[in-house]
Every structure is written in structure tokens, then in C-alpha cells.
Amino acid sequence: MRFFYRIAILLTVLLLSPIIYAVPKSNSAISHVTVFQNQAKVTRVISITENPGTHHITFSQLPIKLIPSTLRAYTDNKDDISILGLTYQTITDEIKSNKDPSDIIHTLDTLINIKEPKLKGYLESFTEQKQFLSQFTSTSKTEIEKNITEGAIDMDTWNNAFQFIGKNIKNINDSINYYNRELKICRKQISDFKFILKQIQKKEYNRSKSVDVTVLIKKNRPVTIYLEYLIPDASWNPVYNARLDMDKSKVSFTLMADIKQNSGEDWSNVAVSISSTNPTESVGSGQLIPWYIGRYIDFSLYNGMYGQITGSLFDKETNQPIYGASITIQNTSFGAISGTDGNFLIKKLEPGVYNLKITHLEYNTIEIQDVIVLPEDDEPYKFYLNKKITGIGEEIYVTAHHDVLDKFKTQNEVMLSKEVIERQPVTTVDELLTQVSGVVTDGSGYYIHGGRAFEVGYITDGVSVMNSNPSIKIHNKLLTPVSSQNFLLKEGVKLDRDDFKTTFHLTQKESIPSGTDAKRVFISENILPCKVEAIARPKRKEHVFRLARITNLDNLPLFSGLVQLFVDSDFIGKAVIADFIAPNQEFELPFGIDKTIEIKRSIVDYKKEFGKSDIKLSQQINIAITNNSAKDIELIIEEPLPVTVDKEVKIDFGDIFPEDFTLFENGIAQWVSIIKPNMKDTISIPFKIKYPNNINVTGIE
Template sequence: MTKKLLFIACLFISIARVANADDSQKIVSKVQKVTLFLNGAQVTRTSPVNLAPGTSTLVFENISPGIDVQSIQVRAAGDFTILSVKHELNYLNEQAKQKHVDELQTQQKALNDKISLLNYALTINQEEYNMLVKNQVVSGQNSNLDVLKLKQALDYQTIRLTEIKKKEQTINNQVADLNVQQQRFAKQINDVLRGSSAVTSNILVTVSSKVAAQAQFMLTYLVNNANWYPTYDIRAKNVNSPITISYKANVSQQSGEDWKNVKLTLSTGNPTVSGSKPELSPYYLNYGMYYSGQQSAITKVTGRVFGQDDRLPLPGVAIRIKGTSIGTQTDAAGNYSIQVPNSSAILEYSFIGYEKMERTATVPVLNIGLKASSQQLNEVVVTGYSSIEGYLQGKAAGVNVQSSPGSAAEIRIRGAASIQSTPIEVQQVENQTNVEFNIANPYSVPSDGKQYLVEINEVNTDATYQYFVAPKLSTDVFLTARITDWNKYNFLSGEANLFFEGTFIGKSLIDTHATADTLNLSLGTDRNIVVTRTLQKDLTEKQGFGSNKKETRDWLITVKNRKNQPVNLLLEDQVPVSQNSAIEVETQDVSGAQMDKLTGKLSWSQNLKPQEEKQLHLKYQVKYPKNQLVIVQ
């Protein structure tokens, strides 16, 4: 009896210990603030918590599965102690899907049912066709059959077989139409589920409190699958107006958690870049060592991105210049175009469900085939582009998307339809190592990997307009705008869309790595300023008694302003520069141009009145040994 009581007591103690060990409290937290870096984001969650006396574990659920565990911080104020913080993945609590996914899947199932019924009808139709063909053979072997009846039977079979074939064609057409619709629904469901994952994570916080208490807990952590890059709209009304620069951010994230109505801060910092300072290694020279020459200049890379398995275009692929803030994405046909700062730039291609790829911008055209990632494809089915953006409702500054299945997404860009829109309130904070843009309006950024446009700033600045031409290279005259003190606006490197007189004229690149205080922008060509460059005479003087040959070049440059207003034109040309003491270059006539003797560059600054024409002469002579070959242009 005593042993039995002792066993029961031990059992109760064990149950009590198990109960205490499982004394956990599930906490629902909300994302309040997100600081988005060029790569990565710091997420801040808050939640009020009622603490019971004793030791308990607070389980903060539905956290992003891709967090940096070392970055987790927990803050709370009160008469209690935080004993430990732990992170764990949760494979049982699947992320909540957007509600319209079930509706799309229901409609997709209805289409599949229709296709199945039509396939059954097609099978029955084929069986009837086979039976008629078989009876036709049997009837033809029956010699006792009346000829009239035989003719009637053959006529019936002909009519019926024709009807069966027509019905078969109709069913096939219906099945083909339904298959197209079914594929669209499959692509749309994939588009909605993009970025979803069957795993979340929990943050377990163990606390000890002597008394019951209430506290506000704050969790911060870093997620990696988030980024932003800048783009600009540069507008000039005419050559007498200031330049308007719209500073915008393209925001995207696939962290596994949606950011709904959060306070968004954009930071120019990049926590993924190493914080260790570089160290110089010895610079050794030896025989046989050489350095390759300068690569050809590449300022823009274009191409197409597709899947390696099906060769179908991939829309929405994120493309970034590695180590910079320059980025873009592919269009509906998988095409892209991106400005590059130099020919050694490395392009990064990333897309959900596919492996990331890097390519060096050594050629102006790069077509990329992305390889499907087996790990990610286990979670989400990736298909081609669908014209149905449908059922998506996104909201970000400047972009509103609302559509339904069967209709193209309607995109409205704030400020594009009406110039009277209210600008976004943004506060710039310049820290020691980065700049932060605190957006006043709350934002929602779903975890779908799509680009959401956020307006940062809009500035009006004076510009100096000047026409430019280098007739040796091209006789096209370009209108340029020079902006001074542009560094004070805290711009990052990025692509710029150029608009002049209300018309889109192309793209340019704002490269913040340049040390000059003046930013030069090209605003397109002007056909009303005509420039020609003509060789007047080609003289080769030979000295019969000497050992040298002389060649003279005389160029006539004509400039005419056909505009009804005066223009300021900068014209550049050049004379050759000798790199050998045996070759002598004599400049004979440059029409008062400024000359750089080291490079041979000539510059003329001309003020042309309306309908005025001017002529400039460029004449030089080259002397070199006549037993050598020198090509003189």
C-alpha cells in the first residue's frame, strides 16, 4: 500500500513537471516598423504581454523563416527577468494563404471537370465512329443485301461519320480553349503563392516574474530576402526651366511575412557588405608578368531572361549590379535593359523558384537562362507569364494595383495622371555611415517578390543647358543639362528616365561614385542644328632629297542654327598626338579653339544666333620617316 501511494505521488510530481515544462504562452505580434537596407531589412515587432508569476515561455509565432538568428533582440521593461531567447522553425503552422487562392482553385477545378466531361464525350464519339466503320465493312460483304438499301446505308453512314468528325472537332476546340484558361489560372495561382513557404519560425522568450505583470515586448531581427534600389525621373520643360528630379525606390521582399501598414524607413546602408577594412598586399614585379589592357567601354546591357527547362520568358526577374544600388527587372516578355557603370560590372539575376546567377558585363547583350531550383520548386510551382495579374491588391506610394481574373491589371501611378497630387512626406536623416529616408505614410509590402514603387523625394534644381557635338564621331547635336551641387541630395547610383518637353527621350545613369560636383545629362538630339565635317584637301608632300614624308589634313566644319532662338554649342574635335620622337605633328589652324596638348582635344564654345551659320577650320600636318607606315586621318 505504501509503495502504491509513493508511486502515485511520483506520478503527480512528474505530471506537474511536464505541465510546468510546457507552460508556454502563444503571442500574436505585429510588425510595426521596417528599416529596409539595400540588401536585407530590420523588422521590428511589438506585442502587449500579460505575465504570470513564475517562469514561463513566450512563443512569438508566424515569424519569417529566413531571419538572421544572431540579429534577434528582445526588449521589454518591467519587474521581471528575460532568461533566454531561442529560435526554432515551425513546419506545422503553414502560412496563411491569401483568401482568393481558394476561389481561384475552385474555378480551376470547375474547368478541370469540364475538360474531363469533354474528354469522355470525345471517347464516346470515337467509339461510335469505330462502330460505324466496322458495320460498313460487314455490310459490304453481304451479297444478299439489296442495292437500294445498301445505298441508303452508305449515305447514312457518310452523313453520320461527317457529323461525328464535326463534333470531334468542336470538342477538341472546346478542350483547347479550356486548357488555355486552366493554364492561366495555374499561372495566376502561382503568382499569388510566389514567396509563400510551408515553414515559419518561432521566437521563444523565457521570462521569470515574481508577480503578475503587464509589459510591452519589442522584437527586432534581420531578414535577408528584402531589398530596394533607386530609380529617377528627370524632367525638363524647356531650356529656360529648372530640372525636376523625382527620387523613387523599388521595394521588394520575400521574407515569408507580409508587412501590412508599417512605418517604412529606407536606408542607404548595406549590412551584407563586409565591415572589415581592406589591407594592401605587396606589389611584386617579375619577368613574364603583365596586365591586360583596358576593356572596351560598355554603358548599357540588354538581353532576355528565360527558363532553361522550357525556354519561356521570365517576367519580374530582379537584376542588380553587384555591390551597387543600380537595378531593374524584366518585362512581360522577359526582356531587360540596364545602365552599367563600367565593363567590369557584375550582374546578379534572381527570381523565386530559380537559382541565382551572376554574369560579368563584358558584352552589350546578355541572354540568360535560369535553372529551376529543386528546393524551392518543392514549395511553389513556377510557370510562365500570365496576362492575368488578377485578384491582386497591392498598395504602395505611387502604385495601386487592382484587377480580377480575365482582365489586365490596372496600374495607376500617382503623379503621372495629375500634377496636383500631394507629395509624400519624407524626412531625411544623415547618419555617420548612411542616410535614412523616413516615410511618413504607412506602407504595405507583401512577401511576393514583386516591385513596389515608393516615392522618396522630388527636387527642383537649376540647370545649365548646352548643345554638344563631336562631328568626328557623329554629326548629331545633343542637348545636355549640367547640374551643379547634386551631391547634396543624397542620391544613390541608379537609372534615370529622361523626359524633355513632356516626351520620354531615353535613359541615363546617375553614378554617385563620380567625384565631380557637376552632373551631365544628355537630353537627346536636336535636328534643327546642322553640323558637317568635310575634308578640304588631302596633300602628301614628298621631299626628294630628304628622308621624311609630310601629310596635311584640312577639315572644314560648318555649323548652322536653324532654330528661331539662340543656342550655346560646345563643339569638340581633335588633332593627333605623337608618341614617337620620329613623328612630328604641327597644328596649323584651329580657328581659335582651346587645345589640350596632352590629349589633342579641341573645344569650341559657340553662341549661334537664329539662322546663323559659322565655319571652323581644323588643319594639321604630320611628318614621319618615309620608310615607315603612319595612318593619318
């Protein structure tokens, strides 16, 4: 009776347990790829028709490089199917060779068992013949003469025999050499065919990922299941064609994308999107650097000695001492705080050159470069600081209610309830986090709203900007975004844009094989207004360069990337947009040399005088400009003037011509002149340098 009771329980359990069906492995198709800056999101799809119940859907032959933590399965048939779980594993399959080794085996057998022994036999036979005939030629001359004298043999018979033997030995030697070469060739063929056979018979393996998705099918109708994952070794880079129209003062900006992937799987005839989510060689005149004149000091002479930096801080407007300012020596742990009299002192410094940074809550921060510290030099410095535009003296009144923004709350909170989690198509905590808005992962960690430990991000007018020390100057001029009729997307290209990303969808399917070659696709064309200037920095290059100040008047940003530069139909070189260009932001691009303007820099009136205690050096820099064009040219000329931070080096300027110029804090002088057609102009910079004759001075041209 007890036996039948157990059988009944077992049958009940089997009847109530869900039946799990296994769907055979399927090489799913790639339906869509979104390419980011350093990775890609691949979407695969499987369509099935199965009976209601629990099923295992297997996505096989997936690339080994995929990032497992980014796997996500979902469906658009939520009423007909539910995703219950997801697992993955690494599969190793033996690669079967399609080469038949039987021909090679037969050839090897012929070479080893037939040809090689046959050649060896020939060699042995000819070697024996040579040894036999050589016995006759080795007979001594005395013995031959004795046989001829005694009449045993006559001379003619011996001569004929000797010639016959010699001729045959020569033929035998030729045969031996021939069969030696043939045997060597045969053995080389045997070695080569053995290597080929070994390669064919060598077992090779292919490693791939396989993903098993457990689903609950509710209705007997076709359903579609999608699998997403991130793959590394995929990227796209913006490439621009910038074509300057000199007559219309416009630049035609064509955006293209170089898409490259080495993921291990080919993307064949798939829909492609490119997204900015994972946010040189110049033909221009280059940037000038300040021209510093100073003495050369061998600090090794002061080993074991110390110096100090002392000075005072004053308000630039009131001349009152500044109390409580922080004076730090950059890249060191040394510093001081100014006292009530504005004085500060930093002691115990090794002789050398230091950079100071002075900060105060109410004053603008200043940095002082190249402060020389010597044991015998303790002359105090004086620094004057400008007050910040916005002070902190205003009174703030707070009423008895909470602010809309809690100023004491340093983080945002996102609460996911049990009900919300149950509705998410996820199986792990990692997958759940990626469902939260603003949270992304690249396989190595999570990032909140794009933040990285090595980046400084900020948002201006709703546009996310990342500052990365651009090599092309970006003017911090942002206006209210406006719509533009100039922007033209390629036919079939769609655009998604929000404050954090721009995504282009290429509705024409593309094929991008895995490898090192990039595929270039056309995205858009934009006509941007510009102002073309002529600029010269003759100390660097004696040429006048075109510089276009361009305004991005569209509501789309420009991404950092390579720019191929054209003037009308002529290609002139390449430049780089090094940073994000926001809508309505101004930026600069060089457009090569303007050969209609000649410029020549020279040094004249050079004189060096040696006194009892000092050295005096005088010279004049002349910059000659000639306008060979038929129109007025507005020319910007920049030249570094010599400056010094050394108290013992004195620099005096004469009458600089033209006297109407702008002098920047770093010593760069700028002239803006209108040069008439076929006219010449000259800039003259006379100056004198005086320094003690017991010091060495660097920087003198």
C-alpha cells in the first residue's frame, strides 16, 4: 500500500512541474549595431514559433570578446512571452580542416619508399665504379715503365687504356654530382611535405560565447527575442571636409565617420547607428610662446644650502595689505598664509626655480612663474591682487521653509521598489543598475552621467562639455541655441539628440567586416558663416596664414576629429578639432598660407658692449610686410617681446613703431594693420638688455 502511495505522489509532482523545452542552437542574425567611441552595442535577433511553456533559447557562435556583464535579453511581444533568466558559457569547438591529406600522404610514401632509395642505389653504384677505376690510375709510374720495358704491355695499349679510364671517371663524377643534387632535392621535398601534413593534421580550436535565455511562452504564435551586448575594439572617428569659400566668407562642413571594428565577428548587411555617448599636424601659423630673458644658474653649486621666499600682498585698488591669503609652491608641500600686515615667508627651500600660486576667497587667483631661490637672495616680493567681481559680503535672509534644492544634500537617490525590479527584464544586480537613467558601464566599472575619474565635466546652456586642453583655441562664447536651415543630413540618415548625446542612424544597411580597415560613411553637410583673418607670427614662420573664425550656428555640436582643409577646390592640408564645439560656439581653423602677402623678420643694429661690471646688448627687430594683392588686407601680426623675472637683468625698449599695439601679460605684442594694395609696411622693435658680467644669460636671440 505504501508503495502505491509513493507512486501517486511522484506522478502528481511530474504532472504539476513545468515542462522545459530546449530549442536547438541557432546562429542568430545581427539586426542592429550602435557604434560608440571605443566600443559597440550589438543587437541579435531570433524569431521562433513554439508551444506554450518554458523554453531555452540558445544564441550560439557569439564573439569571445563580448562583455558578459552587458548581456541583456528582451522581447517586444510582452503579452506572449516573458524572459525568465539568462546564462552564458565559453564554448571551444574543434575546427575541421577541409583539406584532404591523402594526396600528400601518397606523395610522401612515393618519395620515401621509392624515389629516395632509388637515388641512393644509383649513388652507391657509381661510387663503386669510381673506386674500381681509380685503382688503375693509382699505379706507380715506376711499375708502368717496368711493365712496358719487359714487354708485358706496349705503350699504345697503355695510352688507350689510360684515356678510356680517365674519360669514364669523368663521366662517373658527373653522374655522382647529379644524383647527389637529386637526392638533396628529394630530401627537401620530404621535409616540406611532412611539415604540410603536420599542419593539416594539427587540431585547431575556435572559442566563442554561447548565451542561453530561458523564456516562458504563453501563446502559440511567432515571437521575437533580442539579445544585446557590448563589444570592445569597435569605434568611430569623425572626419570633416572643411571647404573655405573666400568670396562668400562661408565654410562648407561635411561630416563623415570612419567606422572600424575588430570584434571577431563580421557585421554583414546590418543597420548601423553612431553615437557620441562615449564622449597635428597643423597648416596654421602655430602658437607663440613668451620670450623670457634670464640668467643661467648652476644650482649644484649650492648643495646643502637653503633659501627662502618672502613678500607682501596688497589690494590693487586700495593698496591695503591682504590678510589670510594662501601662498603655495606648486608641486610641493611648501606654503604660507599672509599675516595681518600682508607679509608671508616660506623658509627652508632648496635653491632652484619655483612657481607660486596665491589664492584668497575674495580675490582672483594669480600664478607667478619662475621664482628663483638662492641662499644669498632674500629680497622681498610685492604682489597686487584684484578683487573678485562677486563678493561675499551680502546678507542672505532665509525664510522658514526648505529650499527647493537642498544645498546640504551631496548626492541624488534613486529608489527601486520590489515591484519595479520585478518588471525589469534583468537577472542580475549588474543588469539592474544599467536600467537606471544616467548609469552606464564599459565592462570595467559604472559611470554616473558620464563621469570619469580623469575628467572634469561641466554643462553650459544644457550642453555637456569636456575640457581636454585643446590645441585649437575655443572661444567661450555660447549664445541661445537657434534652429538653422543650413544643416543637411544625408538622405536616409536620422538624428536623435539630447543634452548628453547625439546619435546618427544610418537607415541604409552597411557591411563592416572585422579587421583593421575602416569604412567611411557620409553623415551630413553644414554651411557655416566665418570671418577670414590674415595672421602672421614671423618669429615662428615668415608666412601670412589664413585664419577662419567660424561660428557653429546649428543646434548640433561638432565633435573632435580630423579636418581635411580645402580652399575652394584646392586641398591645402589637415588640422584637428581637439575639443567639443557646442552650438553657437566660435572656433578657429587655419586655412594655409596667403601667398599674396610677403613678410620678412630681421635683426639689425646688433651691438654688444662689455663694461667693468655689466654687459650691454642692443638690437632692433624689423618686420617688413608687402601686400602684393589687389585689395586691402587686414593683417594681425604677433611677436613676443623679451621679458624677464630676474631682478639683475634689465630690459629697456626704445620707440616701438607703430606705437598702436596691444601687449598681453605674457609679453606677446599684437598689431592690427590695414595694408593697402601693392604697399609696404614695417614694424620696428628696438630694445636694450643689461646684466652683470658675472652671470650667464639664456634666451638672447
